[in-house]
Amino acid sequence: MLSCRRKALSVILQVLAILGLLAVLVDSAQASSPVVLDGRAGDVDGRGHMAIFRDPEGTRTLDEIIGIDAAGRFKPIPGNVGLGYTPDTIWLRMDLVLPEGAPERWLLEVMPSYLDHLDLYLLPPDGVRHGATAGDRLPFSARTEEYRNFLFPLHIPAGKSRLYLRVKSTSAMTVLPRFWQPSAFEHAVSGESALLGLYYGALLTVTLLNLIGFAINRQSIYLTYSGYVSLIGVHFFAIDGLLAQFALPDHPLIANQMLGATMGLGAIFGFRFYAQVLRLPGRFPWSDRVIWGMALLGGATAISAFTPYYSAFAPLLLLAMIASLLVFLKPLISLWRNRDAESRLIALAYTFYAGLLFTTLTAALGLTEPTKLSLISSLCGSVIHFAILHSSLFLRAHRAQRDKLVAEAVAERARQEGSMEREMRIERERLLDMIGHEILTPVAVIDAANQTLRVLDTDTSPDREKRYDRIGGAVERLKAMLDLATHRQNLEADYSEPARHPINIEGLMQESVELLGPEGEKRVAVRSGTTLPSVQADERMLRFALLNLLDNAVKYSPRNSPIEVDVSPRFHDGRSGLCWSIVNDGAAIPRDIETTIFDKYVRGSEEAGQAGMGLGLYLTRYIFERHGGWVQLEENTKGRICFLAWLPTDTEQAGAKQEAGQCE
Numbered sequence: 001m002l003s004c005r006r007k008a009l010s011v012i013l014q015v016l017a018i019l020g021l022l023a024v025l026v027d028s029a030q031a032s033s034p035v036v037l038d039g040r041a042g043d044v045d046g047r048g049h050m051a052i053f054r055d056p057e058g059t060r061t062l063d064e065i066i067g068i069d070a071a072g073r074f075k076p077i078p079g080n081v082g083l084g085y086t087p088d089t090i091w092l093r094m095d096l097v098l099p100e101g102a103p104e105r106w107l108l109e110v111m112p113s114y115l116d117h118l119d120l121y122l123l124p125p126d127g128v129r130h131g132a133t134a135g136d137r138l139p140f141s142a143r144t145e146e147y148r149n150f151l152f153p154l155h156i157p158a159g160k161s162r163l164y165l166r167v168k169s170t171s172a173m174t175v176l177p178r179f180w181q182p183s184a185f186e187h188a189v190s191g192e193s194a195l196l197g198l199y200y201g202a203l204l205t206v207t208l209l210n211l212i213g214f215a216i217n218r219q220s221i222y223l224t225y226s227g228y229v230s231l232i233g234v235h236f237f238a239i240d241g242l243l244a245q246f247a248l249p250d251h252p253l254i255a256n257q258m259l260g261a262t263m264g265l266g267a268i269f270g271f272r273f274y275a276q277v278l279r280l281p282g283r284f285p286w287s288d289r290v291i292w293g294m295a296l297l298g299g300a301t302a303i304s305a306f307t308p309y310y311s312a313f314a315p316l317l318l319l320a321m322i323a324s325l326l327v328f329l330k331p332l333i334s335l336w337r338n339r340d341a342e343s344r345l346i347a348l349a350y351t352f353y354a355g356l357l358f359t360t361l362t363a364a365l366g367l368t369e370p371t372k373l374s375l376i377s378s379l380c381g382s383v384i385h386f387a388i389l390h391s392s393l394f395l396r397a398h399r400a401q402r403d404k405l406v407a408e409a410v411a412e413r414a415r416q417e418g419s420m421e422r423e424m425r426i427e428r429e430r431l432l433d434m435i436g437h438e439i440l441t442p443v444a445v446i447d448a449a450n451q452t453l454r455v456l457d458t459d460t461s462p463d464r465e466k467r468y469d470r471i472g473g474a475v476e477r478l479k480a481m482l483d484l485a486t487h488r489q490n491l492e493a494d495y496s497e498p499a500r501h502p503i504n505i506e507g508l509m510q511e512s513v514e515l516l517g518p519e520g521e522k523r524v525a526v527r528s529g530t531t532l533p534s535v536q537a538d539e540r541m542l543r544f545a546l547l548n549l550l551d552n553a554v555k556y557s558p559r560n561s562p563i564e565v566d567v568s569p570r571f572h573d574g575r576s577g578l579c580w581s582i583v584n585d586g587a588a589i590p591r592d593i594e595t596t597i598f599d600k601y602v603r604g605s606e607e608a609g610q611a612g613m614g615l616g617l618y619l620t621r622y623i624f625e626r627h628g629g630w631v632q633l634e635e636n637t638k639g640r641i642c643f644l645a646w647l648p649t650d651t652e653q654a655g656a657k658q659e660a661g662q663c664e
Helices: 002-031 062-070 182-217 220-239 242-247 252-277 285-304 310-327 329-336 341-364 372-456 462-493 505-514 517-523 539-555 616-626
Strands: 043-045 050-055 075-077 089-098 105-111 117-123 130-134 150-155 159-168 174-180 501-503 524-527 535-537 563-572 575-584 630-635 641-648
Touching: 043 182, 050 062, 062 159, 089 174, 105 182, 117 150, 130 150, 159 174, 174 182, 174 372, 182 220, 182 372, 220 242, 220 252, 220 372, 242 252, 252 285, 252 310, 285 310, 310 329, 310 341, 329 341, 341 372, 372 462, 462 505, 462 517, 501 539, 505 517, 505 524, 505 539, 505 563, 517 524, 517 539, 524 539, 535 539, 535 641, 539 563, 539 575, 539 616, 539 641, 563 641, 616 630, 616 641
Parallel strands: 524 563
Antiparallel strands: 043 174, 050 075, 050 089, 089 159, 105 150, 105 174, 117 130, 117 159, 501 535, 563 575, 575 641, 630 641
């Protein structure tokens, strides 16, 4: 069994070796073939017709190169030159064959436009050497032909000629030669110029639209995207040679440096834009940190463009760009699963652009063969890429505008409801005020009649006096309730400043207990133990607050159960004051409302069947706090319900927070 496997492996290796040998032979045959310039086609690609010699020192002369070529040291290459970032100088050789009667005037275009230095040598059959120099380190005005790429006019006699091209560059060593007939070249350039104009016009439009979007929406993603598009546009402008041709014709070094600087800065904005779009900071923090590191590398590359170290940083940045395709993969899948049109457009845009970008980056690094398609793929692909991204951002803006309109509608509805509530509240207060004033008159009549009957009645029996007292107590309680109704608006509006006067606490407590009626008088027991100091307060407001506390104790405690009220001096936060302790039996207050029982519209247990609006304790706390005191609910150790209230007896006006205390 093992021997069979070994035989199978041996056969596979032999087949692979034969296929590799055949590929080398085919490539060598193709590479060694001359360029035939017979004039049948308007242009002839130099791909597959070159041989290369690497000169690491860059000191070889043409005569030395001719000798090296004669010695067979030039190596044929099957396609175009793509060596990545290399410090070596390279020599290329092409054999040219011009048949009899074919046009002798040709143009040699060499792409890309960012090669630093090129020396061309043409050796025709007559032995007379012709030379020319070009490169992006020379002023544009020094070029023999005004064109964005390097263009060499050639006069090639009939027969076989040999052409040598010496190339040196700190950028990617990519060389794509093409021979043109002048008329065909002019026709191609006219169409190319129109397409480039449309492309850069579209980038400018996208940049301006997103700047406007940022000015309107104030969302940073629009500003990041504008920076990304504009920097990529300037970078392609430099790659295409248009920056040196139109913007910096007399400053070739700056134009060359801008190529690297815009690549680094564009990478920063591109990384951060996609980090925002794919929501890396919140959902994928580890990926976001990696992208931040890549963005920092982009910044270092931009700086290195102005130093001799650009060739070291640029390939690292290109590798980081390739790696980012993997970093963005999981967030991209997550974005696609959102299923909304905006997210899927962004995912499609990135996937499409990533494929083209991968082709361009691997060619620039020398990992794959560079072609004209690889040079322009990112240029052409960015048009579709930016169009899709802009559409997705438009959808995002449309959704944001829609959400804004919905929010505005909700706010308007809330405003209208609030306005209606205020109007209803005003009407309610007016009604209460009107009812209060209307009832005050008959109440006053009843009170006067009661007093008159008491004076005129000759029967002074205890039962008769008790009846008069009950009528009088009911009238006083009704007066207090009417006083509350007519002044509740001021209490809730928080603008009624207490009218402070010295108040006899014993008398106020007695009045408050009497207002509870006969049942309350029986159940409430007030203890003071000592002479109580007077308190500076609004008597009407304080009476209402104490009556509320006592009335709650009566309502929410078992019938006939005692209610204990203790009033005594007490210091709080270093200030002297009076403390009320009101204790009653009854069901425990639910824990979920212990902390909110003093809030507006919060009521205690519904089991007692007592009517109310949930404003009594809210207003009670408000009154005590307006007088510089406090009120709180405290759980009694014996399971009873205890309310504590405290007011200062000094003249200092300041609110005080509650302090822990015990009910006995």
